[in-house]
Amino acid sequence: MAHIPDSLLAGYRNFMNGRYASESGRYRALAREGQTPETMVIACCDSRAAPEAIFDAGPGELFVVRNVANLVPPYEPDGEFHSTSAALEFAVQSLKVKNIVVMGHGRCGGIGAALNVNAAPLSPGDFIGKWMSLIAPAAETVSGSTLMTQSERQTALERISIRYSIANLRTFPCVSILEGKGRLTLSGAWFDISSGELWVMNRATGDFERPEEKA
Amino acid sequence: MAHIPDSLLAGYRNFMNGRYASESGRYRALAREGQTPETMVIACCDSRAAPEAIFDAGPGELFVVRNVANLVPPYEPDGEFHSTSAALEFAVQSLKVKNIVVMGHGRCGGIGAALNVNAAPLSPGDFIGKWMSLIAPAAETVSGSTLMTQSERQTALERISIRYSIANLRTFPCVSILEGKGRLTLSGAWFDISSGELWVMNRATGDFERPEEKA
Amino acid sequence: MAHIPDSLLAGYRNFMNGRYASESGRYRALAREGQTPETMVIACCDSRAAPEAIFDAGPGELFVVRNVANLVPPYEPDGEFHSTSAALEFAVQSLKVKNIVVMGHGRCGGIGAALNVNAAPLSPGDFIGKWMSLIAPAAETVSGSTLMTQSERQTALERISIRYSIANLRTFPCVSILEGKGRLTLSGAWFDISSGELWVMNRATGDFERPEEKA
Amino acid sequence: MAHIPDSLLAGYRNFMNGRYASESGRYRALAREGQTPETMVIACCDSRAAPEAIFDAGPGELFVVRNVANLVPPYEPDGEFHSTSAALEFAVQSLKVKNIVVMGHGRCGGIGAALNVNAAPLSPGDFIGKWMSLIAPAAETVSGSTLMTQSERQTALERISIRYSIANLRTFPCVSILEGKGRLTLSGAWFDISSGELWVMNRATGDFERPEEKA
Structure with a gap:
């Protein structure tokens, strides 16, 4: 009896015979010398939007937080647990990354839950309800935008939420200071699962644009 | 001027010409039909331990939370934000995954910070200090185990922490009920960055063992 | 009636027709010229961890002490019997070996007995209890490490004990003087019976590492 | 830099590619199920007289003590360390072996030291002197047997010493009781390094005889 799902064990064996076999030197160096990623990505838990896949990133390149709907709460030094x-x-502060990217995506279940303002909690603890309440004011406004289709409201809130998270990043003194000194960049991106397109937030306007259109 | 780091843009172009080009049908179906991952992985943010790489997982397969040191807090329905x-x-409750895997790894910076019990906070907010305090009792005990080397203490706490997170998973009523009904499995795993080995937690004993040895 | 167990007699005949037949010249030279082994191994009595097998050593190569749990007591020139x-x-002093290796192993019965701090003596003489009391302080500490599994405590004490024996070797003036002059090396090793792996102690850190990973 | 002598590392690699590769199933079973050797061998540390070689024994077959000159001290439940x-x-008591074999050998350095009654200690601690004093009365008698050659005195004391150790084994209550019940056999053997011959002690007479002569 395996103590881990068979499908994961099979995948791990592919990793060992494939990626690890061809990159063992890199893994060993990363173990010996420690990680020095230049970029932190704040992404969603969604199984269709893994940052390493979308950015074709190898070991050691991306420091990745993933939570539901890729949210960043505002700075609250209140002594509570803040993942x-x-x-x-x-x-x-410790890894001294040079870039932070907040990456959202289409058809996000967390954003969908936030828009569904009268839905029952998923469980008595209502953890999703509470978590998504981080963007409740925006969610309420967008859900009332009845001139937009449901799909348009969904995309709108996904993008509003990315801008909101980037604004929250700047409430952290260490982020705003380093950004001010030109030592840290903040980016937003939105991934379209269906087309595979990455839309990048224009820092000046907040708009999401496809970079390939500029190429 | 690109609004996202050049290295990420280059990686994204590789994705479009590579993985997406060969799997566009799968991405489109996943967009159209929604995600139905069978497995949730709770992993660390570390850039060297991406679950999709280690389990050779494609789009739609793994629902992934990543936080520092892959911790699961105990069930606390207190109305606070719990990522x-x-x-x-x-x-x-919503995706109805069948498996939850807590995956830790060697040389974990969060675990190292927890063992460094007298270290100064990384910033005035001391978010890492507070977050890692979730395993403070174990960290204090292990950091006092001076007969073990620093590396041995690190590995010991990494594994203790995985067992602790799995125990915390069971404090969630929805988890313990479904596990009791045989509809949800809980697994632990520990990834050795240097050797690429995955050590799987034996559910009966809590020990971490290499599955290949049983093959 | 044979005066030695039949299985040993059969094995001895294999030796005469096999190893001795092919290495008789070497045995004769070793008899004529005396032994000049370069390495002393201090190993356990365990039937699964014979140093000559693990190091593929021929006649004349290893001078081998074997006691329960491969312990070295501290220097005590008290006129008692010290095997x-x-x-x-x-x-x-007499053979002038150049290397001393303390080799422990997994699943060591002596270490297990030491961890079982409240066990009854095996016999009224309690020789094992007294012998293993050489590492009693460490055994008590490790046996109280209840956050670790039984197997983890066992491995931890096996490795702590090797480091302790190496430290005790240095309490012998002849050892510390020759080591200081670069004429004697001290090594630690730990053999995993199941996987056949030899983990070698890093002299700088005390950690046990698999040498093949560095290859 | 290797942390173990290169020659041992090379030998270990031979073991992994040779004996372990062909007997991995046996090693794994021995790890899983524990050791159950039927025979304990008390042998000398001498590099030319490894019991596993002479009895062509595989993993799990022989539980082996090795000390200088394969001595067994008499039963002394005095609370001291007795390896x-x-x-x-x-x-x-724990492994419940069925046979104990005391195996000496020719050209034994410890026996030679015992016969050299006026030699200076090897070191201020004089551990060899004290250890070999276990057979001091016999050594003094034999060293005075000037009608025998030096080589004859050496062989004589090697064999006297084996009989003495077997007598000492019987001073242990657990040994004498089990031998009386027919559940434990005691044997003596003497290995001739040069010729490869094993001489077995006749239990009735105490003489050492070559078993092949009876075949």
């Missing part, structure tokens, strides 16, 4: 803030502090 | 609990609730 | 100290003195 | 007595207790 995302802890990762942010570690990436910026 | 990991929200993802857990979503995976179990 | 291991006598062998050490003979190897270093 | 050999501890191994004996473990073999008989």
Whole structure:
């Protein structure tokens, strides 16, 4: 009896015979010398939007937080447990990453839940309800935008949420100071699962644009 | 001027010409029909331990939470923001995953910070300090195990922490009920960055063993 | 009636027709010229961890002490009988070996007995209890490490004990002087019976590492 | 830099590619199920007289104590450290071996030291001197037997010493009781390094005889 799902064990064996076999030197060096990723990505848990796949990233390249709907809460030094803030502090202060990318995506279940303002909690603890309440004011506004289709409201909130998370990143003193000194960049991106397109947030306007159109 | 780091843009172009080009049908179907991952992985943010790489997983296969040191807090329905609990609730109640895997790894910076009990906070907010305090009692005990080397203490706490997170998973009623009904499995795994080995937790004993040895 | 167990007699006949037949010249030279082994191994009595097998060593290569749990007591020139100290003195002063290796192994019964701190003596003489009391302080500490599994405690004490024996070797003036002059090396090793792996102690850190990973 | 002598590392690699590769199933079973050797061998540390070689024994077959000159001290339940007595207790009471073999050999350095009654200590601790004093009365008598050649005195004391150790084995209550019940056999053997011959002690007479002569 395996103590891990067979499908994962089979995948792990592919890894050992494939990627690890061809990159063992890199893994060993990364173990010996420690990680020095230049970029932190804050992404969603969604199984269709893995940052390493979308950015074709190898071991050691991306420091990745994944939570539902790729949210960053505002700076709250209140002594409570803050998973995302802890990762942010570690990436910026200890690893000294140079870039932070907030990457959302289409058809996000968390954003869908936030828009479904009258839905019953998923469980008595209502953890998703509470978590998505981070963007509740925006969700309520967008859900009332009845001139937009449901799909348009979904995409709109996905993008609003990315801009909101980037704004929250700047409430962390360490982030705003380093960005001010030109030592840290903040980016937004939105991934279209269906077309595979990555839409990048224009830092000046907040708009999401396809970079390949500029190429 | 690109609004996203050049290295990520280059990687994204590789994705479009590579993985997406060969799997566009799968991405389109996943967009159209929604995600139905069978497995949730709770992993670390570390750039060297991406679950999709280690399990050679394609789009749609793994629902992934990543936080520093792959911790699961105990069930606390207190109305606060709980990133990991929200993802857990979503995976179990909405996506109805069949498996949850807590995957730790060697040389984990979060575990190292927890063992460094007298270290100064990384920033005034001390988010890492607070986050890692989830395993503070174990960290204090292990950091006092001076007969072990620093590396041995690190590995010991990494594994203790995985067992602790699995125990915390069971404090969530939805998890313990479904596990009791045989509809949800809980697994632990520990990835050795240097050797590429995956050590799987034996559910009966809590020991970490290499599955290839049983083959 | 044979005066020695039949299985040993059969094995001896294999030796005469096999190894001795092909290495008789070497045995004769070793008899004529005396032994000049370069290495002393201090190993356990365990039937699964014979040093000559693990190091593929032929006649004349290894001077081998074997006691329960491969312990080296500290230097005590008290006029009592000291089996291991006598062998050490003979190897270093008379044979002038260049290397001493303390080799422990997994699933060691002596270490297991030491961890079982409240067990009854095996016999009224309690020789094992007294012998293993050489590492009693460490055994008590490790046996109280309840966050670790039984197997983890066992491995931890096996490795701590090797480091302790190496430290005790250095309490012998002849060892510390020759090591200081670069004429004697001290090594630690731990054999995993199941996987056949030899983990070698890093002299700088005390950690046990698989040498093949560095190849 | 290797942390173990290169020659041992090379030998270990031979073991992994040779004996372990062909007997991995046996090693794994021995790890899983524990050792159950039927025979304990008390042998000398001498590099030319490894019991596993002489008895062509595989993993799991022989529980082996090795000290200088393969001595067994008499039963002394005095609360001191007794390496050999501890191994004996473990073999008989815990592993329940069926046979104990005391195996000496020709050209034994420890026996030679015992015969050299006026030699200076090897080191200030004089551990060999003290250890070999276990057979001091016999050594003094034999060293005075000037009608015998030096070589004859050496062989004589080697064989006297084996008989003495077997007599000492019987001073352990657990040994004498089990031997009386027919559940434990005691044997003596003497290995001629040059010729490869094993001389077996006749239990009735104490003489050492070559078993092949009876075949």
